[in-house]
Amino acid sequence: MATARGPAYLLILGRWRRRLGIAPQSRALAAIVPGVSQVDNKSDFLGKRSHRRHPGILQLSRVQVPQVLVDAAQLLLLESSMPKMEKQVQALNNYLWSRHLPVEPEELQRRAVHLEKKFLENADSCQMEKLCGEVLHALRRTTYHWQELSYNEGLSLVYMAARLDGGFAAVSRAFHEIQARLPEFQPQTLMDFGSGTGSVTWAAHSTWGQSLREYMCVDSSAAMLELAEKLLKGGSGSGMPYVPGVFFRQFLPVSPKVQFDVVVSAFSLSELPSKANRTDVVQTLWRKTGHFLILVENGTKAGHSLLMDARDLVLNGKEKAPLDPRPGFVFAPCPHELPCPQLTASKPLACSFSQAYHPIPFSWNKKPKEEKFSMVILARGSPEEANRWPRITQPVLKRPRHVHCHLCCPDGHMQHAVITARRHGRDLYRCARVSSWGDRLPVITPSELPPSPAQDPPER
Numbered sequence: 466m467a468t469a470r471g472p473a474y475l476l477i478l479g480r481w482r483r484r485l486g487i488a489p490q491s492r493a494l495a496a497i498v499p500g501v502s503q504v505d506n507k508s509d510f511l512g513k514r515s516h517r518r519h520p521g522i523l524q525l526s527r528v529q530v531p532q533v534l535v536d537a538a539q540l541l542l543l544e545s546s547m548p549k550m551e552k553q554v555q556a557l558n559n560y561l562w563s564r565h566l567p568v569e570p571e572e573l574q575r576r577a578v579h580l581e582k583k584f585l586e587n588a589d590s591c592q593m594e595k596l597c598g599e600v601l602h603a604l605r606r607t608t609y610h611w612q613e614l615s616y617n618e619g620l621s622l623v624y625m626a627a628r629l630d631g632g633f634a635a636v637s638r639a640f641h642e643i644q645a646r647l648p649e650f651q652p653q654t655l656m657d658f659g660s661g662t663g664s665v666t667w668a669a670h671s672t673w674g675q676s677l678r679e680y681m682c683v684d685s686s687a688a689m690l691e692l693a694e695k696l697l698k699g700g701s702g703s704g705m706p707y708v709p710g711v712f713f714r715q716f717l718p719v720s721p722k723v724q725f726d727v728v729v730s731a732f733s734l735s736e737l738p739s740k741a742n743r744t745d746v747v748q749t750l751w752r753k754t755g756h757f758l759i760l761v762e763n764g765t766k767a768g769h770s771l772l773m774d775a776r777d778l779v780l781n782g783k784e785k786a787p788l789d790p791r792p793g794f795v796f797a798p799c800p801h802e803l804p805c806p807q808l809t810a811s812k813p814l815a816c817s818f819s820q821a822y823h824p825i826p827f828s829w830n831k832k833p834k835e836e837k838f839s840m841v842i843l844a845r846g847s848p849e850e851a852n853r854w855p856r857i858t859q860p861v862l863k864r865p866r867h868v869h870c871h872l873c874c875p876d877g878h879m880q881h882a883v884i885t886a887r888r889h890g891r892d893l894y895r896c897a898r899v900s901s902w903g904d905r906l907p908v909i910t911p912s913e914l915p916p917s918p919a920q921d922p923p924e925r
Contacts, residue, residue, distance in 0.1 A: 497872075497882045497889060497908060516895040521854055521905035525641045527833060528634040528822040533699065533707050534667055535825050538625060540700035541692070542827065545622050551829040554627040557620075561628070561732075566767055569740055613738055616661075616686040625662045625692060626827060628732070632664040634822035635838040636731050638903075639759050640672040642797045642842060646852075650756070651676035652726035658717070658750055659733025660684045663693035669727070670708045680711040681725065687715065717749060721788055724755040731761040734771055747775045748782060752789070757796065757844050764817030764837035772841045773805050779843050794848040798840065798856050798903070802848060803877030807858070810879070815839060816858060818903045854905040855880075861901055868897045872906060 542550065616624065643650060652673055657665040660682035669677060684690050690713045697706040728750050737743045751758055760775055762768030779793050780802055795802055798816065807816045817839045824830045855872040858879070862869035867885045874880055886894035896907055 497880070497884060497893075516892065517899045519896050519899070519907055520646075521896070521907045522900060523642055523645055523904050524901050525638050525820060528637050528820060530630050530633055530823065530825055531667060531671065534629075534633075534696060537696045537698075537700035538629060538825050539827070541695060542622065542626055544700075547619065547622060550623070550626060550827075553623045554829070557623050557627045562763060562765065564735065564767070566735065566771065567738055614736065616689050618688045618692075621662070621686065621688045621692045624689075625696075626825075626830075629662050629664055630822060630824045631834070631836040632661070632731060633668050634820045634836045635761050635840070636665050636668040636729065636759075637671065638818065638820040638838075639761055639797075639840050639842060640668055643757060644672055646797075652756065653677060654679045654681070654725040654755075655727045655729065656681040656683065656718075656725040656750075656753060658683050658728070658730040658746070659736065660693060660713075661686075661689050661732075663696055663711075665729050665731055666693075666697075666708055666711055669729075674708075678710050679725075680708065681718070682711060682713050683715070683717055684713075685715055690715070718753070721752055724753050724789065726755045727757050727759065728754045729759045729761075731759075732763065734760065734775065735762055735768060740774075743771070743775070744778060747778050751779050751782070751793065751843070752787075754843070754845065755789075757842055758793075759840065759842050761838055761840045764815055764819075764839045766813060766815045769805075769815040769817065769839040770808065772839055773808060776841045776843065789845065791845040792847065793843050793845060795841065796844040797842040798858075798873070800853045800856055800873060800875045800905070801877050806873065806877060806879045816873070852905075854907050857900055857902055857904050857906060859902060861897070863898060868894065870897055870900070870906060 547553070614620070653676055655665075655669050655677055657663075657680065660666070661684060663682060666680045666682060669680065682690065682693060684693075694706070694711075694713060695702060697708055697711060698704045699707065730746075730750060734743050734746065737746060747760075758779070760772050762772055776795065776799075780795070798818070799805070805816065807814045817837050819835045819837050821833060821835050824832070824834050853875040855874045857870055858873050859871040866887075867883055870882045870884060872880045872882055882897075884894055884897045893908060900906060
């Protein structure tokens with residue numbers, strides 16, 4: 466017997482609502498409806514390929530860091546002879562993943578006023594003189610204390626050991642999204658803001674090495690830039706770099722006319738001290754974007770929220786005299802430019818993805834790993850240029866004769882779809898069954914279907 470929340474109950478409930486003439490909720494527009502939703506065959510997307518290779522699949526096999534980079538990182542760590550490196554790596558990883566964004570001055574002042582009112586209600590004349598001190602003490606105790614990390618030579622090495630391979634995997638997945646969907650795109654220039662140890666350069670070279678001729682690495686830490694250059698030269702300060710055309714700077718290029726085909730900021734926006742700083746940087750990065758702006762952060766609520774702020778800033782930003790008048794749209798992962806349904810849900814969740822990779826085999830680091838990250842890819846042009854298929858936002862659950870898919874749909878809503886061959890057709894079922902977390906499902910939802918021809922009213 467089906468439980469009260471089982472499929473049979475939901476089917477009966479749907480029939481009951483239709484009989485009473487109750488209108489469905491707006492999010493039903495995104496529902497995968499039997500006989501209405503269908504595989505997107507407008508462009509014969511499958512051709513002679515099997516369902517297992519449908520174009521919505523964006524899976525990237527377990528990423529392998531280039532061997533020359535592995536050798537250079539191992540050599541640098543061996544030469545450093547830093548004590549207790551494994552513990553330092555673990556501590557830094559824990560710190561970076563548990564880190565929150567700094568509290569804004571306005572929020573700090575609001576909390577101070579609230580505490581002051583609270584203390585005034587219970588204070589007597591003798592305590593009035595201590596009120597300011599009590600408020601400050603309470604603020605220090607209840608407010609997250611954000612500190613800017615200063616990457617000297619030692620901390621840069623620890624960061625390399627902790628994050629070089631995971632960062633390489635996350636950025637490789639972001640680049641793969643563009644390459645798989647637009648194989649004809651061949652960028653010539655790239656800028657990496659907050660370049661750190663240079664994982665973006667290595668990932669870009671692995672993806673578009675045949676066309677890229679200039680890599681601009683920008684990082685405020687001179688120690689990080691020096692370390693990144695040593696990694697390019699095989700772990701030494703001399704010799705020819707493995708990737709040609711790489712330039713290092715501590716500041717962003719001044720000229721507003723300079724644009725790059727691809728602009729990347731990976732795990733760097735969260736290092737900025739305030740929302741005002743992040744706003745300035747995102748606007749600058751967008752001005753310097755010729756085709757794609759790729760933003761990557763940790764797959765946490767804080768990282769996802771930060772990326773959504775940056776996304777909205779670009780989509781809603783209105784420059785007084787833009788040098789590049791082309792508008793922006795979301796290329797990935799969102800299939801829309803509407804507010805993120807993950808953040809507006811009653812229980813907000815982080816929109817994140819996972820990429821498997823082989824870690825650099827340090828003594829403590831030999832088992833295969835997965836990097837959990839959030840990303841947003843913004844592109845110059847019109848949203849009509851993007852193929853808006855629903856995005857799978859959680860691991861796909863495959864069960865006998867049905868598949869559970871959690872989808873972010875083009876109408877801006879989330880949907881938990883249970884897809885079967887009997888109700889939705891063999892093509893859609895097979896495409897869903899071979900898809901994974903992060904893929905796109907090649908389906909047309911009711912809101913995208915062409916309207917049915919109007920019928921003449923019956924004669925009276």
